[in-house]
Amino acid sequence: MAFSHSHLLGIEPLSPDDINAILDLAEQYVKLNRREVKHGDALAGLTQINMFFENSTRTQASFEIAGKRLGADVMNMAMQASSIKKGETLIDTAMTLNAMHPDLLVVRHPQSGAVNLLAQKVKCAVLNAGDGRHEHPTQALLDALTIRRAKGRLHRLNIAICGDIAHSRVARSNILLLGKMENRVRLVGPSTLMPSGIKEFGVEVYESMHEGLKDVDVVMMLRLQRERMDGGFIPSEREYYHRFGLDAEKLSHAKPDAIVMHPGPMNRGVEIDGEIADDINRSVIQDQVEMGVAVRMAAMDLLARNLRARPKEVQA
Amino acid sequence: MSIFLTNARLIDPEQGTEEIGAVLVDDGVIKELVYGGNPDLGVKTVDCGGKCLAPGIVDIGVKVCEPGERHKESYRSAGTAAAAGGVTTMVTRPDTLPATDNPEALEFLERRANAAAPVNVLPMAALTKGREGREMTEIGFLMDAGAVAFTDCDHVVRDAKVLGRALSYARSLGALVIGHVQEPGLSAGAAATSGKFASLRGLPGVSPIAERMGLERDIAMIAMTGARYHVDQITTAQALPALRQAKEEGLDITAGTSIHHLTLNEFDVADYRTFFKVKPPLRSEEDRMAIVEALREGLIDTLSSMHTPQDEESKRLPFEEAASGAVGLETLLPAALRLVHSGDLDLPTLFRVLSLNPAKRLGLSCGRMAKGAPADLILFDPDVPFVLDRWALRSKSKNTPFDGQRMQGKVLATYVAGRTVYEMQDA
Numbered sequence: 140m141a142f143s144h145s146h147l148l149g150i151e152p153l154s155p156d157d158i159n160a161i162l163d164l165a166e167q168y169v170k171l172n173r174r175e176v177k178h179g180d181a182l183a184g185l186t187q188i189n190m191f192f193e194n195s196t197r198t199q200a201s202f203e204i205a206g207k208r209l210g211a212d213v214m215n216m217a218m219q220a221s222s223i224k225k226g227e228t229l230i231d232t233a234m235t236l237n238a239m240h241p242d243l244l245v246v247r248h249p250q251s252g253a254v255n256l257l258a259q260k261v262k263c264a265v266l267n268a269g270d271g272r273h274e275h276p277t278q279a280l281l282d283a284l285t286i287r288r289a290k291g292r293l294h295r296l297n298i299a300i301c302g303d304i305a306h307s308r309v310a311r312s313n314i315l316l317l318g319k320m321e322n323r324v325r326l327v328g329p330s331t332l333m334p335s336g337i338k339e340f341g342v343e344v345y346e347s348m349h350e351g352l353k354d355v356d357v358v359m360m361l362r363l364q365r366e367r368m369d370g371g372f373i374p375s376e377r378e379y380y381h382r383f384g385l386d387a388e389k390l391s392h393a394k395p396d397a398i399v400m401h402p403g404p405m406n407r408g409v410e411i412d413g414e415i416a417d418d419i420n421r422s423v424i425q426d427q428v429e430m431g432v433a434v435r436m437a438a439m440d441l442l443a444r445n446l447r448a449r450p451k452e453v454q455a
Numbered sequence: 456m457s458i459f460l461t462n463a464r465l466i467d468p469e470q471g472t473e474e475i476g477a478v479l480v481d482d483g484v485i486k487e488l489v490y491g492g493n494p495d496l497g498v499k500t501v502d503c504g505g506k507c508l509a510p511g512i513v514d515i516g517v518k519v520c521e522p523g524e525r526h527k528e529s530y531r532s533a534g535t536a537a538a539a540g541g542v543t544t545m546v547t548r549p550d551t552l553p554a555t556d557n558p559e560a561l562e563f564l565e566r567r568a569n570a571a572a573p574v575n576v577l578p579m580a581a582l583t584k585g586r587e588g589r590e591m592t593e594i595g596f597l598m599d600a601g602a603v604a605f606t607d608c609d610h611v612v613r614d615a616k617v618l619g620r621a622l623s624y625a626r627s628l629g630a631l632v633i634g635h636v637q638e639p640g641l642s643a644g645a646a647a648t649s650g651k652f653a654s655l656r657g658l659p660g661v662s663p664i665a666e667r668m669g670l671e672r673d674i675a676m677i678a679m680t681g682a683r684y685h686v687d688q689i690t691t692a693q694a695l696p697a698l699r700q701a702k703e704e705g706l707d708i709t710a711g712t713s714i715h716h717l718t719l720n721e722f723d724v725a726d727y728r729t730f731f732k733v734k735p736p737l738r739s740e741e742d743r744m745a746i747v748e749a750l751r752e753g754l755i756d757t758l759s760s761m762h763t764p765q766d767e768e769s770k771r772l773p774f775e776e777a778a779s780g781a782v783g784l785e786t787l788l789p790a791a792l793r794l795v796h797s798g799d800l801d802l803p804t805l806f807r808v809l810s811l812n813p814a815k816r817l818g819l820s821c822g823r824m825a826k827g828a829p830a831d832l833i834l835f836d837p838d839v840p841f842v843l844d845r846w847a848l849r850s851k852s853k854n855t856p857f858d859g860q861r862m863q864g865k866v867l868a869t870y871v872a873g874r875t876v877y878e879m880q881d882a
Contacts (some may be wrong), residue, residue, distance in 0.1 A: 153656070171792050228768070228771070228772065229772065229773065230771050230772075248773070250773035250774070250775050250776060250859070251656055251657035251658055251727075251773070251774065251775065252656065252657075252658075252726075252727035252772035252773055252774045252775075255726055255727055256727065256771075256772075256773055270657070271657050271773075271775070272657030272658075273656060273657030273658075286702070308657060311655070311657060312656075334653075334654035335649035335650050335651075335653060335654055335660055335662070336649065336650035336651035336652070337651075337654060339650075339651040339653075340651065340654075
């Protein structure tokens with residue numbers, strides 16, 4: 140079944156076949172990226188604009204490299220410093236961009252749903268690079284690729300997602316993706332950092348790391364989103380680290396070959412012990428970054444194919 | 456001038472009946488009611504063709520954006536919309552810019568309203584100055600100037616001492632206070648009702664318990680002060696037991712709900728559709744059903760449109776940033792008729808909550824199908840189907856959640872004090 144979407148706004152609209160299509164193509168790009176000459180031409184002639192309304196170094200760099208390796212003309216717009224500050228609305232920004240005829244628009248925005256809104260108003264393919272607390276689909280896809288390569292499969296695994304679930308778009312996209320691929324997902328964290336209605340997502344919820352990590356294949360840590368908290372979610376970072384930070388003792392409850400993941404950037408000593416993060420036998424955090432580029436290349440390639448296949452508007 | 460409206464299904468919310476009959480209107484009031492037959496009184500006769508004739512709707516909580524945002528809605532546009540929607544009395548909100556909180560502004564608005572709007576307009580005034588919750592307004596002067604109720608709209612008076620004084624003072628004058636029941640700390644920043652849907656969309660949610668907490672606080676304050684009190688909107692099942700108990704204890708409390716909470720639920724927001732963003736946010740289907748039942752049995756007294764015009768710019772934004780509210784004057788009746796067609800309510804019950812109860816609560820003589828009552832009447836066909844086109848609305852703002860939806864029921868004619876203020880043009 141071919142990938143038929145014109146945007147990548149979230150994991151929610153994707154089918155398991157769509158997910159496999161992206162991951163399978165990404166495998167090829169992993170190989171390309173490890174070669175000395177890392178050039179493809181899947182996006183040649185296309186213009187990719189990265190619009191980040193929220194600070195990002197890693198995701199923006201990853202999308203930029205992905206686009207450049209496939210031959211796109213990539214432009215970065217730091218929207219925080221731009222016309223948004225002068226009062227321009229999101230729609231006006233979109234219309235302005237539309238007039239520049241971009242083909243791929245990569246958007247990060249602090250508001251949930253803002254990328255969906257933009258996608259309704261522009262003619263190009265839109266990729267969600269994270270919107271508010273809603274979704275971050277390429278992160279979930281790169282996590283899936285990392286798991287599939289480390290575990291040899293992406294189904295019937297026990298996966299614990301730990302920490303600040305409430306503020307995390309990464310958690311939402313991962314819960315949706317891992318659920319669609321038929322894994323058992325556990326959420327571990329203090330009740331104040333669990334979103335409402337979470338039990339209806341088909342997950343198991345734990346408030347203790349010992350119980351939550353018992354016999355899991357994958358431990359996925361989340362960053363404590365200090366910038367999204369206006370106080371009172373946790374008593375202190377040291378108590379949080381004591382109860383929910385991943386250290387060797389807590390990890391010992393997981394399967395002996397369990398892998399440790401983190402979407403970055405890490406708060407060492409808050410949600411994860413530095414030694415575990417650096418342990419090459421357990422931590423796949425560096426692989427996640429590598430898979431990120433490949434997955435983004437695959438996603439943009441697939442969207443570009445659909446873009447090229449779309450009937451062109453007749454222009455005078 | 457007299458008109459004789461014959462061959463109509465007369466909806467009488469007081470008696471709970473709907474029977475074929477005729478109404479003689481003279482000098483702005485219902486002069487005579489005749490059931491059955493086709494009497495001849497020798498005056499100008501309008502054959503209603505067996506369609507429904509009911510007391511006009513008394514809509515508590517209409518926002519007309521004068522002063523401040525006349526581009527969103529004026530008294531003229533709102534009045535025209537009301538006439539077309541079967542609303543014969545608009546009870547307007549004081550959450551204007553600036554807030555309607557002094558008698559001079561209120562008198563000015565009344566003059567404008569009565570010159571521009573073809574239907575009755577009765578203004579409400581703010582309970583506290585600037586709706587800031589610090590100092591009560593001149594409740595006495597405002598009543599003299601024509602304020603029919605006092606409300607800070609969606610601003611909750613946080614300080615219980617301020618609220619207690621305002622309620623006590625209002626009681627001494629017999630003024631009706633309308634409250635918005637929300638625990639303000641819990642509901643701050645919320646764009647959706649907490650639960651699976653809000654979490655899936657990544658929207659900040661408010662627990663439905665915030666409504667119950669707000670209601671329980673206000674009930675305690677009413678018990679303390681003895682004030683006359685009306686809740687603008689009850690939207691959750693969890694708030695109903697407290698309301699029931701307060702009524703059973705004999706407190707002077709009534710409650711309303713909005714047409715949007717009665718006919719839509721949280722899932723209608725779907726892919727961040729901001730026209731479905733209202734305040735409080737849409738609730739679960741279980742809540743909606745509980746509210747329908749409470750309305751049917753009379754625990755909830757009134758139903759209103761909570762007409763809140765917003766222009767395109769304030770809605771075409773990311774969901775959290777988008778303005779709240781929906782227009783409703785023209786969709787109130789067809790949306791409410793959904794509950795009649797679904798068998799949840801009968802027509803007399805519907806007009807009890809749309810017309811009779813709100814009029815009674817405000818001390819108005821309209822809202823009744825009775826001899827001597829003002830001839831504020833609407834003739835409508837409850838069955839005629841149509842697809843709503845928001846651009847066909849008469850409101851200046853087109854922010855309706857019902858755009859493109861199939862609806863049933865159209866107003867054929869609207870009479871205010873016996874005067875025809877609206878007649879449907881044949882399509």
